[in-house]
Amino acid sequence: MADTAAALGEFDFAGDDHVVPFQVEGLDVRGRAVQLGAILDAILGRHDYPLPVARLLAETVVLTVLIGTSLKFEGKFTVQTKSDGPVDLLVVDFSTPEDVRAYARFDEEAVADAIEAGRTAPQQLLGSGVLAFTIDQGRFSQPYQGIVALDGASLEEIAGTYFRQSEQIPTRVRLGVAELFDRDPDGKPRHRWRAGGVLAQFLPEAPDRMRQPDLHGGDGDDGAHSHAEDDAWMEARSLIETIDADELTDPQVGTERLLYRLFHERGVRVYKPQAVYDRCSCSRDKIKGVLQGFTADEIAHSVEDDAISVTCEFCSTTYRYDVAEIESA
Known part of the structure; x- marks a missing residue:
């Protein structure tokens, strides 16, 4: 996270394609929030993706940007799905500190059938498989990979599972994608993509406060050894879950305004925004x-x-x- 923090309003508003780190001291929560506009249009505009595929890839781009901009090394962070559904592969690369690229591979006929049948939820398009998070710091270090099953959960839920398994940090992610139909400066109709997201983590000074309820052990598990969630994290998570999908993508709301709506009673502070760019590493x-x-x-x-x-x-x-x-x- 950047060293320079400020109360909301002390920085200029970040605007699109800038990740805003934030901290809520009253709840021991830190996180990142973003709204993507032009770079998402550029990434999706190069490919003739069916709308449900474009939406799914856009969600994955937001998730990758939220995590990738938190990394403090020179290297690459990749989020990739591999599954048996109509969309069998999604790949988003984030090259630190600011470059993102992405593509989706799909079966055109299977996706068309899914659209006709109304089976366009992310879980239905992906099917069964895995979501891999890979960190590669270059040739002098071994890549690290965390793998989470695609088991019918949303990308938001899968990301939370990843952080729980790999870092034992209570984490809540919200993602949203929208299409905007308006007119350009010349008055011509146009279509634009927007996406947004929030990633919040519970990071108290006392590590024992980060204990989470145990995962259910299956048949015969009566939950007797389960830990109760910390009150501060319960409050933060409840606030984040009130976010409407439209708020994540509405250009009239903006990232800082959304954070203020959520956490102003607890004293939210923002850090200097970090720009992200649509840049491919091919040559x-x-x-x-x-x-x-x-x-x-x-x-x-x-x-x-x-x-x-x-x-x-x-x-x-x-x-x-x-x-x-x-x-x-």
Whole structure:
């Protein structure tokens, strides 16, 4: 979290595509909140995603940005699903401190059938599988990966489970996605995507206060050893659960105003906002290096019209290479 804090109003409003760290001292809660606008339009606009797929990917982008901007190292944080549903793969990369890219892979026919049948909830689109959170600090360290089952829960609930299992920190996440239909400065109709989210964590000075109710042990577990939740965390969680999905995405509400609505009675403070950008890490040289590792047969099978063309799945940029350029390495 940034070193400089302020009461609400002391900073200029962050606006879209800026993550706002916050702290509620009266409840021992810290967290991050964001509204995404232009970068989400750019990410989703490169692909002709069906609307339910676009919404699902947008939620994943918000979740990744909320977690990724809290990391204090140079490296990459990746959130990825792998499942058996119509949308079998979602990938969002966050390169610290500020770059995000994302894409979704899906079965067009299966998604069309799901839309026709009204089965477009995230759980129905994803099906069964896993959600992986991967932290990669570079070649001098081993990547860390936390895996959570996709078991019919929402992304909000799955994120809470991840923090409970990996860090034992009580965490509540709220995510929202919306479409806006308005007119551009020239009066022409336009469609825009918006998304927002809040991630709050209970971090008291006394670690024993962070104890959470035990997970149910199945048949025969009478819950006799369960711990009661801390009153401060119960209050914070209850406040966060009052957030309406429209509040997370409404440009007239804004991140700071939402935080004030939630926590003003407890003394919420915000930290300097952190911008995030739509930036892909692909490059002509990187892809060329991959191609130069191909065998002669693999190169031959990749050639079309005397050249090899590669399109980045994230940013849709196409790179074209002469065969001689690859074979001369």
